[in-house]
Each structure stands twice: as C-alpha cells, then as structure tokens.
Amino acid sequence: MKQSLKLIGARTSHVFNQNTKITQLGKSGKIEEALKLFSKMTHKNTVTYNSMISAFNKNGKINDARHLFDNMPHRNLVSWNTMIAGYLQCDRVDEAYRLFVKMPERDRFSWTLMMTCFARKGELEKARELFDLFPDKRDVAFWNVMIQGYGQKGRVSEAKRLFDEMPLRNVISWNLMLSCYTRNGEMHLGRVFFEGMVMRDVVSWNLMVDGFIEVGDLDSAWEFFQKIPYPNVVSWVTMLCGLARSGKILEARRLFDQMQCKNVVSWNAMISAYLKDYQIEEAARLFREMPNRDSVSWITMIDGYVHVGQLDKAREILNQMPYKNVVAQTAMLSGYIKNKRMDEACQFFNEIAARDIVCWNTMIAGYAQMGRMDKALDLFKKMEDKDLVTWNTMIIGYAQTGEMDNAVKIFEEMKIKNVVSWNSLISGFLQNGLSMDALDSFKLMACEGIIPDHSTFACGLSACANLAALQVGKQMHGKVLKSGHLNDLFVGNALITMYAKCGRILCAELIFDDLEEVDVISWNSLISGHAFNGYGKEAVQLFEQMVLKGVRPDHITFIGVLSGCSHIGLVDQGLKLFEHMTEIYSIEPSVETYACIVDMLGRAGMLREAFEVVRGLKMRANARIWGALLAACKTHGNLKLGRIAAKQLSEFEPHKTSNFVLLSNMQAEAGCWDEVENTRLLMKDTEAEKQQGCSWIEVRHQLHCFRSNMPIQPETVEAYSKLKTLTLQISNMEYRF
Template identity: 55%
Template sequence: MIDGYVRVGKLSEASNLLNMMPFKDVVAQTALINGYVQRMKMDEAHHIFREISTPDVVCWNTMISGYVQCGIMDEALELFMRMPKKDVVSWNTMIAGYAQDGQMDKALRFFHEMVKKNRVSWNSVISGFIQNGFYVEALQHFKMMRKEGKDPDWSTFACALSGCANLAALQVGTQLHNLLLKSGHIIDIFAGNALITMYARCGRILTARQVFDEMVSVDLVSWNSLIAGHALNGYAKAAISIFQEMKKNGVAPDEVTFIGLLSACSHAGMVDDGLELFYSMSRDYPITPVAEHYACVVDLLGRAGRLGEALKLVKGMPIKANAGIWGSLLGACRMHKNPEVANVAAEKLFEFEPHTTSNYVLLSNIHAEAGSWGEVERVRVLMKERGVWKQPARSWIEIKNEVRSFSSDDSTEPRAAEVFMVLRVLNAQMRNIGHMSDSSLLDCG
C-alpha cells in the first residue's frame, strides 16, 4: 500500500499509513524514503531514515543517492563512511556524484579504491571525464577498461566517441566505429548519434551522412547532429536542405535544431535566410528564442558588418543578454575593426566574466589594430587590477592512433627542444614570406 501511494505521488497518505503501522518494517520505510528522494525532500527522507534501527543496503543506497541527486556531497560522503557494508552500487553512486559535481579527483580516488568494478563503475568515471572536459583521460580509461576485460556498452562507446569528437581524433574514432560494428552496438541509436557527431567534427561529413542513412531508426537528436555537422563544415545550404527533409519525415524541430541552422547561415553569410529562420521559430513553431539563438543572430549580423543592427537587437531583446551574446558582438567588432561598439560589448562582457582572459586580450587587440595605444594600456591596467593574466593554451594532436596534449612553453614534453626548434624555423619562414604582420602578434601577454 505504501509503495502504491508513493508511485502515484501521494506521500502524505503514505506517511500517514506508515505511522499507523504497529510494527514498521524497513521495506515500507525505504519505500517512503524513496518517494521523498525522488522529489528531493531530503529533510523528510532523513527523518524517516533516523527512525530505522538497522537500515539495509538498499535503504543506505537510497539515502546516499538522494543526497547525490541534490548535489549535497558532504552528506552523501558522511552516510557512505557510516555505511557498515558497502556494495558496488554505493561506490558507483559516489563516483557519479563527484563527477557530476566537477570533483573528478575525488571521483577517481573512489574509483581506484573500489575492489570490484563493474561496467557502471567504468562508465561513471569515463562519462565524468567527458562532462568535465578531460577528453584524453576519458579515452585512456576506455582503453584501460578493455584491457581489464570489461566489455563497453553503448553508453561507453557514446562517451568515448564524444571524446574523439571534441579532440577531432579521427583515427581513434574510426577504430571505435570498427569496434561498434563488431559488437553489434551500431544499431543502437545513441551510439549512432555519437558517430554522426564524431565524423562531422572531424570533417568527414559524407561519412556522417552515411552513418545516418544506415541507422535502423533515427530521432530528433540524429537530425540535429547532422544539421549541426553540416553547419560546422560550412555546408549551410545542405543544412537547410536536411531541415526540409526532416520536416517532410514528420519530425518537428526544437531549440537545438535552430541553433544549428542559424549557425550555418552565420558562417555562410546567409543573412536573409538566417533572419527568416529566426523569425519562423515563434511564427511557425511553438519555440521561443533563447539566449543561444540571439547569440547566433548577433553573430550573423556581426559577420556581415551590420554591427549597428546587432547592437540594436541586443538592446531590444525581451531577455537579458548573456556573456555569449556580448561575446559574439565583441568578436564581430574585431572582424570589422569597430573599437567603439567593442568597448560597449566588452564592458558588458566583463560584468559576466570579469576574470576571463580572452575577453581582455580580444579588446586589447581590437584597439591595437586601430592604433589606440592608450586604450591598449587601459586594458592592461584593468587586467592587472583584476588579477587577470594569460594562461597558456592547451592543444591536442593525434599521432599514430595516440592522442597527445601539449601547451605553450611546455618543457615537460620529452622532445620539447626539438619542437621549439621547428617552431622557430617555421616562425622565421612565415616572417620571410609576409604571413605574420606585427599587429597579429599584439596581445596582453
């Protein structure tokens, strides 16, 4: 009865029924706890939990999972440490919780302390690396997983392919595709969508389309991935054609669809098409434009040199402009050398991201190219006052099926001396043929 009330969301009735029971059992109490957890009412759940003299493993895990879902990792850890007998679910919950909270160091510590890891354990840590931008580490752990004899499932493959997509690691991604073909997971829609994205981001748009066509079934994510892939590779007209094909197949677009379409039009300079698509969102579909759509339109107008229209659009928006919108406008100012609008965009951008170095560098470069050295100095002083400094960028390269990462002035690289020597030679050659102007070297470093 209690479980039935919980299933239909009648927690008050379930609580009353539990209180009427002369002898409360842990199963009934856990059922009510689970109901509170699902609705993120952890105070109520904890109250029931304290009344249980000897909670079983399921009860402990339900409480820990509840705190994890609410992002209260300190409470989750306290219960985990008190738990007399931890099972693999307990460990996996903590790993996933720390990963979702961005604490990959702690997630990895729990992962390594586990005596028996299952596929969920591996998937939790691999997906955690992907969520937090550690793509190389994700691929390394995928490789370790297979070495330890654990078979990846569609979720593992999807995460690994996402890592390849973000690193543009085509060779590794192709190897994963071959593994998918051998394992039979290629029929899975999630893995198929990940393949489309991977090939598209690696510039293999025809292969991405082939994967799409060979999928047994596709969903909206599949269509959106294909549209975004064509947009990324500069095939704006093809992206719009796919959009028309999608509608003919009875698939309704969503917000993500239009982000891909607007991005395609922006990069191709198709201003009129882009504006028509933007206005069609609320006119032809029940879709209200959000900040990402406005950022695309600002970029669309900005790339076309229509900075006045872009600024007018931003000021007249029904929603508050965010960092992405002001960043798009600032980038357009660099392209069309407009320091006046750049100052307006930068000041707003600094309010959202006061410690993001690239924003200051971009503004400084705009003024440097305009010869406004006083403004360049003003930006330098502003950076110093706010404690902002340039951080070395990090890049990745795929060599012989292995992804390597490096940063500027990275002396830990075994062949660093050789790398710097080659760079100096290339630098000299570029100067000799005029591919490096003085202004291109100006920054705030």
C-alpha cells in the same frame, strides 16, 4: 532394562526437540541463539549438525556452515545435499559443483538440485553434461528441467529437439514446451503447438493468453481467454493485467467487476492501472474497499501518491500500515527526495530502524543529486555493506559537482568494478571537459578486460569528437562494428557527431543513412555538423527534410540551423526560422538561440539590430552573446559598441586574454593608442591568473597532450633548436612564405 530404554527414549526425544528448536531459530533469523543451543548440547547426532548447517545457510553464513560440515563426525546424504543447497542459495555455484563431484553417493535430489541450478544460471552445457550422466533416462523431471532451461535462454529449437526425444511426457512437459514459444514471442509456432497438444490444462490456456499479451496482441489474448473451459484466478488476473498495462482501463474494470473470486493480485493490478492513468481518487477508493491487503497493496498506493506529488497522503497511508516495511519506507523517502525536501528526507531516513541497502543507496543518491556530496560521503562512510550501486552513485555525484579528483579516488578504492563504474568515470571526465582523461580511461578499461557497452562507446566517441581525434574515432568505430552496437541509437548519434566535428561530413551522412531508426538527436547531430563545417544551405535543407518526415524539432535543432544561416549570411531565412520556432513550435528561445541571432546579424553587418536584440532580452546575456557581438564589432570596425561588448564580456571571462586582444586591435585600428596601452596593461594583469594552455596532436593513431606548465624534456629542447634554425633559414630566404 526397561529403565535404560526409558532413558534412551527420553534422551532421543530431548535431542529431537532441540534439533527442531535449532531449525526454528534458524528460520526466524535468530542464528546466535541457535548456535548457543547447539554448543550447549551434550548429545548431538547427524540431524543436529544438519539442522545447524541449514540454520547457517538460511542466514547467509555459508563459511560457518562449511566449517561445521568439514568437522562433522559422520555425514549422511542429507548433509551433502544441505551444504550444496547452501552454496547454491549464495550463488556460489562452482563450490557447490566441486562438493557435488566429491559426493560418495547421490540421490535424485542431488542430481536435480545441481542440474536445475546450472539450467537457471544459463550454463546449459554443464546442465546437459549432468543430464547425459544421469542414469535413469525415463525420469520425466530431468527432461523437463532441460526444456525449461533452453526456453529461458531462447534456444527454442534445441528445446523442441529434446522434447521430441522424450520417452515419456506429462502435462508439465507439454506446458514447458509451449512456454518456450510463448515466452520468446513465437506466438505463431505456439499456436500451432497448442492446437496439437495431447495433454492440455488451464495452465496451457493461460500461457497462450499471457503470450499474446506480451507481444501486444490483445485481440488474440481475449479470444483465447473467452475459450478457456474452466478459467482459474490466474486466467482472470493475466487478462486483467494485460488490459490494465495497455491503458484499457474501462475494459479492465469491467473484467474486474465480473470476477467472482478476486484475489489480492487482481485488486493490486486494478489499483495500479488507475494510478498509472492518474485516477488517484478511484485507486484510493478501491484500496479502501479491499478485503485483504498485502505489502504490494500498501507500497503501490504509497508510490501512487508519491508519483503525483501528494506526499502528505503518502505519509498518511504509510502510517496506517499495520507493520513496518522497508520497501514502503524507501518509497516514501524517494518521494521526499524527488520533491527536493531533503531535510524531511533526512529526518525520515533517521527514523527507519531496519534499513536495507536500497534504502541507504536512495538517501546517498538523493544527496548526490542535490550536490551535497559532504552529506553523501558521511553516509557512505557509515554504511557497512556497500554494493556496486553505492560506489557508482558516489562517482556520479562527484562528477556532477565537478570534483573529478574525488570521483577518481572513489573509483580507485573499489575492489570490484563493473562496466557501469567505468562508464560513470568516463562520462564524468566528459561532462567536466576532460576528454583526454575520458579516452585514457577508455583504453585502461580495455586493458582491464571489461567489455564496453553502448554507453561506453557513446562517451568514447563524444571524447573523440571534442578532441577532433579522427584516427582514434575510426578505431573506435571499428570496435563498435565488431561488438554489434552499430544499430544502437546512442552510439549511432555519437558516430554522426564525431565524424561531423572531425570534418568528415560525408561519413556522418553515411552513418545517418545506415541507421535503422533515427530520432531528433540524430537529425540535430547532422544539421549541427553541416553548420559547423560551413554548409549552411545544406543545414537548412536538412531541417526542411526533418520537418517533412514528421520529426518535431527542439531548441537544439534551431541552434544548429540558425548557426548554419549565420555562417552563410542567410539573415532573412534565419529570422523566419526564429519566428517559426516561437509561433509554430511554441519553443521558448534560450540564451544560446539568441546568441545565434546576434551572431547572424553581426556577421551581416547589422550591428545596431544585434545590439537591440541584446538590450531587449528578458534574460541575462551570457559570454557567447557578448563574444559574438564583440567579434562582429571587430569585423566591421565599430569601436563604440565593441567597448560595451568587451566590458560586459570581462565580467563573464575576466581571465580570457583573447577578448582583450580583440578590443586592443580595434582600438589600434581606430588610432586610440592610449586605450591600447590601458588594455594591454589589463592583459598583463590577467595573464598571471589565466588557466594553463593545453593542446594535443594525433600521431600514428595516438593522441599526445601538451600543457603549458609541463616540464621541458630533452626532446622538446631539440625540437625548439630545430625550429629556431628553420626560422633563421626562412628569414634569409628571398621569398617569404
């Protein structure tokens, strides 16, 4: 009998040790060893299964955990709770809830686990459902979970209503209700609530200090900080971080020096403050003085050196790090990429043993930014676990290099797309002058049920502006109103541009006036819109208003206002503005600015002066400059200068026949028929190589695109036939239209 009991005891002890070993292996990530041990065990109890399920959960193998759970000979309450917790760790809430519903019995932990998860996910109606079903209404913890959930979603009044209904409250309840006010910026109500608190501790004071810091009221934060009866290290660090974030470095350092007990967070906060203020040496001195450092300390210092371009110092700090950290290594990698040292970045990336997804994405983004999409694609193919950022980065990279076919291919291969994916594709089409494709993608996005954001609308409206698609733009404006994005500055500016380019300048003005906030881009859009529509005088007046409002113009502003001066012949005013641009605002003129000046002088017949401007350029003139000069030469019949402009223009736009037509007409007007013949021969040579023609028309709120190489449809033949008949009828009429 004693022998049998000894054997049972030994076996129990052995199973217990093996169960403990499985748990330890799971925690350390050695899941294969844990599974091997589990498989070899001849005697398994419920705890063994629970330990293995927990090990699977901790290593993200939730499907394996569920398979084991389903095949357990016996389950207890811990088995169910462990499986539910695993689903929640993987953010698979629906499956967790389905399991919760099937539970034969539940304990307090089961209810808390499920309800807390719903509350943290913001699914408060489901959380409240469980709260109402929970039998023990005197359990304070459940009330606290709901109050915290309402506070996190900004539903302060509902949190207060629930708080007032509580049968029992503890200090946590009071602090959670206070945090509802402080974390949602309701500091006046928070202060009133604080003064009426029945229970209060140092956490209450810290919440008030943090709340005032978040709304930018440092004086009130300091007032409360000084009144804390027994401040803890969190009190000191909260105040220190507030001062540091606000750029009050001296005050932050004074407080730091007064701290009797400094933790690593306070050291990190002070170092970060110095780095943000570009006091790199002071930050380095503090870093050296630190008694203990955590990973944040090292990463902060590496980031600081990277930010100021001292990559050798950053690498030195990284090499001193006592343990390998992929976040620190990625920060170093990012530094090489930002400084365009791609060969070193590549070498460093290859040295990183344990790369995470952020590390891979950083390297791919680096190649994409440099236009080296072949390298980016190589890494993309090698990457085992890709996330949405990876796919979106590839789309953006291809768009930036003009490879929209490849961008579309990547997009179509994506199994899951988010709004950023669609925006990347739409903006890519826009950047590459494919506005029709951008609009088509916008429509397709709506069909897929993806809700557009402010970036989507801004891109869609820009496409409408490029195509002068007024009716489609109006439809999009209606969607903007319904979606609540009207006060978004990017969307507002895109609306101004769209209406202006569609010739509805009054609508553009109304949008501008209705915007709660405007910036230099808003003014530029309105000024350029007036200039584009021939309202040069109004464009100049808008510029003057802009300056009076204290908005500093940029080079785009001057391009807009100079175009306005050019269209109505305000040469003196235009030259004066150009002078102000360089002397008052210290803006270096761009090629586009000089093109406006050449166009303005040329339109006014001052061809010699325009040509002198071109000859005096320190930069190479572009097609727009030579095109403006050629057009002016045609208007004023200056064949000599026209020949020079046409010759230069042919280097930039060798396949653009309209330039040859201008020159040919000038030669014909001057009676130079031999030259006309030669120019027309050149035109024939280029016509075979010219880009396909494209035009569009808007009918019943739909855009229809026509390309020169499109196959002729039966409807097209009929249209041509009707056109031919009408032409014959017109030619036989007595009056010519």
